[in-house]
Amino acid sequence: CPPALHHGCQFSRCSDRRYIKDGVVVYSGAIGCFCRVRHAAFSSSCRCWAPPTPLFLVSQTLLDDARFVFFSLNRFVVNDTLASHAPYIAFDVFKTIRVPIHDDVWEMPEYIHSKPPNSYPAERFAASQFLRQIVPTNCLGYLRFLEIVFPPYNHACWPHDDHPALQDWVATIDWARNKINTPGLTLRLTMAGFLALPPLYPDERKLVTQAQGDQVLAGCDRILKPLACLGEDGLAQFYADFAWPWKWVRPVYDGHQQLTHHEHLLAWAQSKEEVLNERAGRFILGDRYDRIRRSEGTLEEMPWTIYHTPSY
Template identity: 45%
Template sequence: MQVATATAPTPTPTPTDTFLLRLPPSVRHRIYLFLGLASWNCYPNVFGLNGRRDPWIQFPSCWLGLLRSCRAIYADAAAFFYSANRFIVWYSNPGSLEPLRALTPWSIASLTSLKVVLNEASCHSPGVLLSYPLYCCEEDKVPDCPHPALLSECEVHHEGLHRPPLLSPAPNSNHDNLAAAQAMLSEWHSTAAYLSSHISPGCLEFSLVCDIDSQHGQSLDMAKYATEPIHLLPPLKDCHVRLGQTPDSRLQQVAHDAVSQARRITTPYYKPSSSALTTLITLPRELRLRILEHTDLVAPWKEVSWGRIDGTYMIFRTRCGEKDGFYTPPDIHHGCQFRQCWYNDEFAPPIGCFCRRRHATFSSSCKCWAPPGPDLFLICRTLCRDAQYVFFSQNNFIIHDYKSWIPIWVPGPEEVQQSGPRDASTGYYPYERLAASLFFREVIPTHCLSFLRSVEIVYPPFQLECWPLVHHPAIQDWRATVEWLRDKINAPGLTLQLIMADLSEYTEDTHPVDRSAMTKPQGKTILASYTAIAVPLKHLAAGDDGLAGFYTDVAWPWRWTKRVRNRMLHEDGDEWLASKAKANKDLIERYVMGDRYESLYANGKTEPAQSIWRDVYYNKHGYVVVK
């Protein structure tokens, strides 16, 4: 088993009579592996230089005698040790960076991975992925955070590690935060000056974390001061810089400039042209649109999710099946590189969270898709409209009535109780408006509604009492919204899907909804809610200028009852169950499309391919694995 080592120079041992040093380097390295200087599994261990060690990392002690045997052996073993592992130093008080300044020049020259944490407010990276969830550190406001119950594990693994952003005012304290920050950065400057004299060019992967309060008036100056030492370092193999717990365009630009300087990446110089013919705005619109299609305006998998709770555009996030040994078709696996950049391998220690979607950071490791920013929308009115057209026409928009990052999760009892007075005739749906109504009325600019080409509306498997019935205010508002939409959308160019999500084998045991005892009247109540939501859509599909297509996939309410399960096990099978769901599907589609229903499947036509989230939650592995 080989261990990746640096290309940094190693010292030439002077004593020629030392038996160990007369062995070939490959044999010596194998001995070092047996002694524990590095890991056998090709993944580097992670060590804290200033004494802080995570509980899953056992600092080896059997080889300390080897290092003390003689100077030549120490130099050779230390070079192997520092090149085969990752090292982190945390700043907690003055003098915390002294261990870096105590390293010998040969040790520094051998370093291949170093992370300096000056101030870290969240997302403390674990030693291995399985140690605890990476959705951590008071991040329940982050769109890709799972159920809040998982966040409690942060209290176990990160006790005492949470620190406020640099320069943020401490409650009930007269402490001069600015002076303390300047003292910390002064120590960092002197430490970086020492490191710069000995780092091997092109060998070190360097990471810097300094979370700064972006609301402070001097945050930008402080960020520039924190990254100045990076300019002193020799060219780095790779560099990752994080300057804020939450995204901030100004701090992100500072991080970008620092990384570019560290890797000696220069922006090509283009001589200004006096001719306006070279500008994007003067190109034919067809060319402008094709160019814009190669930007973040088109999401991976061409799917953009929006949910009531998160309230922002995002792509569905899940673990990649390929990394866990499951085959994923190339057209699907291609999109895996654009999400969850912190997840690299099941057992490899991550470098930390340098995700631009979550932090003010810049890193070559992050390609995560984020909603397009103002750069493309504020250039001029013409390009703004072109960008809007590409964004809304090239993506399938998936509207989740509750959470988009956990599509089948449902409101808890406390949310239902806060919904106000309801009765059985309306249902206890906890909101005054459906999420789809909010999306069409308040999220998308009205003039962009005609750009939409594909929309999917998703309802989770609500508790029985939470489904809205025909007299519920949300249904009344939905009817008004659909009527309002009729002359705003380009109906002949729009395909609409209505999904009533079901439980799955993968989530049945953990989902709060239990349908094992569903009675016939209760199931009919759910079907009545399906109808109440679908009936207004007939207004969009009517006539020759109606919707291009309308498809639905509705859960059969009695799917999980013991009676149905026993029947499937002993009498009928999956085909019988599928026929029950298909009967409801056909009924709704026929009603909405009317006389045009047959055209949906005529001449070999099929309904659109299912979205990524549906495969994940109805696949037993729960990964992006398309069958």
């Protein structure tokens, strides 16, 4: 990858490294892997990064300083999807149909006829796991930016009030609120949307009914509600990015024939999402919402959407 796009790629997989020459990606032509991270080997061209674990083992002070720098200066994106690196893909079909992966898998009958799930399949959100198990408890106060992403689960997959995952989510936020430095934390909650085709995606959004869309929004609200206590504790910033469930349903636009241009239709749909986002922001920030928005404005584009932007 060009360093300007993915800066970190130049510090991994040295044997597969490519470089940019005169605007063209050129393969390095390595004869083998001599990566010092992967093997007991040495190469003058290896720049692969590895954490200085031996230094952490001999110096608690260095470990504490490194943790502070790592958790306070990085932006963390926690994606709830169970399988894929793409936040808009909710479930990994390969785990259910057990077929070999090849270029034509999308056309295989096993893929086409596999059924999407009809309930939330886990007992804990990825965000709960991140806060309780990934970040050391004494480092939660170092967090400065956290984005929580939920893929476009279908109307049947959002956990209900009695679901273990939602109960654990409520307990996790209550447990973490006194350990997080809320006045120094910016939180973004993304409820992603995508014009999708089953079964890799849990539902085809252009077929969503009014009742199904209402179920999706109700599921989003159940996840949003426990975060209100962070706003009460003085959360520095909160941004919501909620997809309007009916954005891709063509009959929705039938009553708006005056919106003849694609740009006008898109702007109209985005206005619906702005209402959802403002509603969520006011719910979390309360009376501080207008003041914070005037002083801070909107947040920049999310880096993980470079290759996975929703289609309209």
